[in-house]
Amino acid sequence: MKKVYMDYASTSPVDKEVLSEMLPYFDKIYGNASSIHNFGIKAFNAIEVAREHVGNFINSNSDEIIFTSGGTESDNLAIKGIAFSNKDKRGKKGYNIITSKIEHPAVLESCKHLEKLGFTVKYLPVDKFGLINPNDLEEAISNNTFLVSIMFANNEIGTIEPIDEIGKITKKHDILFHTDAVQAIGKVAIDVNKLNIDLLSISSHKIYGPKGCGALYIRKGVKLQTLAHGGGHEKGLRSSTYNTPGIVGLGKACELGKKRMSKDVSHLINLRDRLINGIQTIEQCYLNGHPKKRLANNAHFRFIAIEGESLNLMLDDRGIAASTGSACSSEKLQASHVLLAIGLDPAEAHGSLRLTLGRMSTKDDVEYVVSVLPDIVQNLRNMSPLWN
Ligand SMILES: Cc1ncc(COP(=O)(O)O)c(C=O)c1O
Structure with a gap:
């Protein structure tokens, strides 16, 4: 049949070129990327090359990329990480996040969790096509809004949101803008600078890379609190021994994605x-x-x-x-x-x-x-x- x-x-399946790039990092270049010996340095260098490729794909600097375990973790880190770094203000004057009703559960459940902790969340409606109305966003913003999280494109119905307009509004009001670009990356040209995006979530397995790997773009100067305390990897934002094969795969997937x-x-x-x-x-x-x-x-x-x-x-x-x-x-x-x-x-x-x-x-x-x-x-x- x-x-x-x-x-x-x-x-998505792993692209053959991605797979062959990854393979040596399982059994030949297997050193811990944090180690100072030659095995470790080789792994570290491969991770930094991957970081460049991810950064290039969205026109960010490589040092603005943090590797994670996937889109879910990137969304959680972006939303809760920003909220927790504002924790003193929660519950005071309805310290507020704005998102939409059609986000992926990784965003919606993070927001619901924050509501339980005293933050307030406004969920913007969408029209019959799944588009948010930028005027609704303007109206929802208050003096206490510190974060807007609107997905780049919806994972169910495929609608692409007006990210350009949203970025202009958040910039005008000096509010951080996170977007879940898990479905959009590779299908829409993304320039975080032109679009005024401050945080952007990526997942490797949607773009012909391996499962269990992702990235979060964090604009230089944006402060967030870690959710994973430990050895202090990724500038202390995401502790855990580096998944070198996964990261190399994500990097290659981004390099190919940009080219193709x-x-x-x-x-x-x-x-x-x-x-x-x-x-x-x-x-x-x-x-x-x-x-x-x-x-x-x-x-x-x-x-x-x-x-x-x-x-x-x-x-x-x-x-x-x-x-x-x-x-x-x-x-x-x-x-x-x-x-x-x-x-x-x-x-x-x-x-x-x-x-x-x-x-x-x-x-x-x-x-x-x-x-x-x-x-x-x-x-x-x-x-x-x-x-x-
Ligand atoms: C829009 C969106 N965000 C987040 C995720 C979660 O990504 P991951 O599977 O890498 O955790 C998905 C996966 O389906 C998605 O479609």
Whole structure:
């Protein structure tokens, strides 16, 4: 049976060039990068090269990059780290963070935790495409706002937020701006200086690097408190022995990502648009997210009278790996907070399908999905009491 992977927003395979760059760091150059002997120095030097590549990818200096275990840790470190460095002020005058209703749980749960500690958080609404309105941000800012955290692009519906305008507003008000760029990096050109971004989260496994590695960009001069006390690695911000193979892999992934971005993006847009046009011929199927301001690799649909989990299982039977785009949290079968925020009712939200493409996706993959999907949808609808 044909196998088609269309879940790149969930994770990506490691690029062959990334893998071969990493391999020596498992069994040949295995020294602890903090050691002063030659084994350690070689590992240290490789980490510094990786730091340069990550910095280059977002136009920051390499000494503004901290390595972490992934996007989740980067988001936690950015938000809680900034909040804890302002801890004296919490609870005093509603010391305030502004975020959006459609953030990844790594951001939302960090914010909820801070609310329990006495900080206040404002969650901005989004429109039917998933866009925040910069005027809402302006209105939400108070004298006590110290941090704005808005994602670069949404992981479910692929909408790209108005980061440029947000950066101008936070700069004008002298407020720190964090963005979770886990889904955007490699698909959108990012310049932290032009965009006035102060903190930016990156995850390696979404950009053809290894899992369990990530980075946080922290603009020079921005103070935050560590969440991991220990040996004082990464300027004391993130203690733990360096994951040298992972960091080398992330560095290589960024180097390749920068080199290949325009080729990658035009390849992805071609495939994505064929996917969207092909699938939208199915009756009562709608595109979620913004038609234009969307990630080059994201196609997210809702099908009336269909249950997204069943759709995914049937696609899996035909060799296609897709996702509901976190439509349900598996235990509670809750509708996705993102889909509810764009105004869908729970039944509509449950009928969703996320197809996400990557560098290795082919035209054949897309044609296979476009040919297989209509019958699967029809079969499910034939069984559905909600259909006609
Ligand atoms: C927008 C976004 N932020 C954060 C994360 C978490 O990244 P990681 O898996 O590296 O912890 C993800 C992963 O799906 C994501 O899509």
